[in-house]
Amino acid sequence: MIVLDEQLKNAGLTEAIQRWYRGRVVSITTLRPGTVIKDDVIPLLLRQVSDPIFVTINVTDFWQRTAADRHFCVACFPLTDDRAGEIPELLRRLLQLPEFRTKRERQGKVIRASQTQVQYYPHDGRIRTLSW
Structure with missing residues (x-):
């Protein structure tokens, strides 16, 4: 399951990711509807969730x-709101x-x-870097 941050839910990313990703793509607000999520x-x-x-x-x-945390992965993309459309390709x-x-x-x-x-870090907190 891919969970999009709240600020990405209206950027058309769900549909773009669903074109190639077989699992569910949801907004974080789906996990706790009707509330503000800090x-x-x-x-x-x-x-x-799994x-x-x-x-x-x-x-x-x-x-x-x-x-x-062994229960999830966090993928951060250093993009501005107006470049959020690049996320499906980068993801x-x-x-x-x-890896x-x-x-x-x-x-x-x-x-x-x-x-x-x-760049990424697992449980030990040491940052690893990959070129692509």
Whole structure:
């Protein structure tokens, strides 16, 4: 399951990702409808669903602030709102890398994926860098 951050729900990303992703694509608001969802609650919500990938452009609040958790993966894309349309292509490329190809390989990692490189940290907090 891919869970999109609240600020991405109206960007047409759900449909674009569903063209190639076989699982469910939902907004974080689907996990707790009718309420305001603060960033610090998101990890708790992600633990309630099976092996989600949380996708956000809110890098400052998630990259190196969210602890890696074996129940989910966080994928941060350092893009502005007007460039959010690039996420489906970047996410697809990311999920084709050997380090993130399967749920088992990507769970427990927090990722920062830009146009030129991918950085991630697992439970130990050490940042690894991949070029692409």
